[in-house]
Amino acid sequence: MRKTFNKYIAALLLGTLLVSCEKNIELTPTDTISNETAIKTYDDLDRAVIGVYSSLNYQQAFYTSTIMADENRWGLDNSTRNYGLGHRWVFDSSNGDVTAAWASLYTTIDRINRALESADAVTTANATQEAGKGRLKGELLAVRGFALAELLRWFAPTYESTALGVVVITKSEILGKPQRNTFAETMTQINADLSQADALIPASFTDLFRITKPAVAAIRARAALYAKDWAGARTYAAQAIAAKGTLATGTNYANIWKDSNTSENYFQLRRNSNAGSVRTYWTDDNTDVFFSPSYKLMDTYDKTNDVRYNAFILNDTSVPSTRENWKVNKYSGQDATNRFNNIKVFRVSEMYLILAEANAELNDLSAGATALNAVRSARIAGYTPQAFASKEALIDGIMLERFKELAFEGHRFFDLRRRQLPVVRDDRDIAVGTSVPKTLPTTGRNYILPIPAAEVFANPGIQQNPGY
Structure with missing residues (x-):
């Protein structure tokens, strides 16, 4: 499998797309501290693992899957705001609502690969840390398997073994220009990562804000569902x-x-005032409602x-x-003053x-x-x-x-896709909003999400999804 990674966000780190200035391509990347300097001790490795968790932006799936599907409708207060164009299924490969997961998840994977390169060599102060080092490595492998499974959910054109998958990367290399692996090849790496993680994470580890042994089983179950490995x-x-x-x-x-x-x-991500609130996807702090629960959903x-x-x-x-x-009341906050909710991933x-x-x-x-x-x-x-x-x-x-x-947990649109079912909205759910369509057929271009335009621009050899 390919071991290189065309780092989508390199453009952000270097200030311009790598391909935009030929002389810059030949420079040695200096946007990060070397692993040899950054990760030397057990505590360094633990901080690196915490950094991996902090980069997971799983709630993006909540938003994108919801506005793409039939579990919500265009809120009355949104009519003059024009917020969430993915709801209308008229986007292209530059639309951040439907492509943001690519950069976010590959950033996470890159952090994991950097940490894994140093994990075996880190020094430990005692037997407890030595045993814990294996668990930390298991957490990294588990999150990488999870991130690859999420990328398949978002960007595989179909969930079939011969279909295009995503780019499998096990080593950080900013200037690589890799091709996409197949769905089956991606699943092979996912299963390998999760199998190793299961062996390394002890049953005694129970922190819900990190990957535990039961959480590994949950990740494997969802990945197998999408692979039709019944x-x-x-x-x-x-x-x-x-x-x-x-x-x-x-x-x-x-x-x-x-x-x-x-x-x-099984696994949740901590959220507070520094990390944003899920509820503002639907209702902002001025109480404007962008998206409401659909009448179709409420009637069930x-x-x-x-x-x-x-x-x-x-x-x-x-x-x-x-x-x-x-x-939407599902993420209304922990109480009247704390309006944030932890993200329930599994x-x-x-x-x-x-x-x-x-x-x-x-x-x-x-x-x-x-x-x-x-x-x-x-x-x-x-x-x-x-x-x-x-x-x-x-x-x-x-x-x-x-x-x-x-509902509103990032599953509905992907559920319809894996069953090859169209998105069909109730007539009442398209009454508000300019040109909100009722049906997205399985043959519609936007039934499949695009690889980000910036990624294709930086790596012309990467295969774009059909229709884009």
């Missing part, structure tokens, strides 16, 4: 559930979104018995009729839904229904478990439940 998805989802499989109910579930309950979280909930309805959706009756009253309910889908695809309808009914029973008071007469009916039920359970 046996693997079932195995790893079951492992994650066995390690931490209790589904929250009632108030305990609602408190997950206020950060006072972490019982369903039992508004009386489903705890998710009020946890996710707010009808603000205090605003005048000229303003938008429906608001949760128990997702693992149940992956388990349900994998069993459905493996024609074990009973086991699939059991996993799906477990989520519904935890969320809906008085729910009666349902049986499914066919594989197709069960998968439809799972897709509906993913729509409801994982």
Whole structure:
């Protein structure tokens, strides 16, 4: 596999695109401190790992997947702001809303590769640090596997083994001009990284703000889901559930979104006033509502018995009729004064839904229904478990439940893509906003996200996605 990386953000670091000035291409890059100088001790390596976590901008998937899909609508207050053009499916490869993950994730991978180059040689002060060094290396490998899996979700034109994947990099080299690996080749590296991480991270490590052993299983389950490795998805989802499989109910579930309950979280990213608030994707600090929950989504909930309805959706009756009253409530803040929420990257309910889908695809309808009914029973008071007469009916039920359970968490658009389903909005959800379209067919150009134009400009040999 390719071991070089055309560093997309080199242009930002050097002040201009590398290709714009021929004489600069021949200069030795000096934008970073050398690994030999920066990472010498265990504490240096630990700080490098913390830096890797700090570079993860996972909430970008929340925003892009939501505005691209059918779980939201153009807010009434957004009509004069023209914010979020990806919602209209008229973007090109220079649109940051749909390409930002490329630079962000490859920045993370580059940090990982730099740290891994020094990891084995760092000095330790005692046996505890020596043992911890292996865990730190495991965390780095796990995050690299996760970052590559995210890049596949965003930028693979289809989720098939022979399709184009992304650039697999295991060594930092700013001036490289690599080509994209296939989806299968990318998955091979993802699986190798996660397998090594699982062996290196001890079961005793339980920090939810870092990758733990159960979190590795959760990453492997999601990656297998996208690769249509149904046996693997079932195995790893079951492992994650066995390690931490209790589904929250009632108030305990609602408190997950206020950060006072972490019982369903495998891995989360700390967010505070220095890191930004997810809620401002939907409603800004002036209370202008850019995007509202779609009527299509709201209609799926039992508004009386489903705890998710009020946890996710707010009808603000205090605003005048000229303003938008429906608001996303899922990230309203920890309390009235702290308006920030930690980012839940992997949760128990997702693992149940992956388990349900994998069993459905493996024609074990009973086991699939059991996993799906477990989520519904935890969320809906008085729910009666349902049986499914066919594989197709069960998968439809799972897709509906993913729509409801994982709303605004960065899954819906990618879920539709991996099932090769069009995005279809309700008529009520296109009534506000200039030229908001109803349907994005699977053949539409913007059904596939583009490789950033700046990356293609800096590396003309990289393969762009179809249509761009």
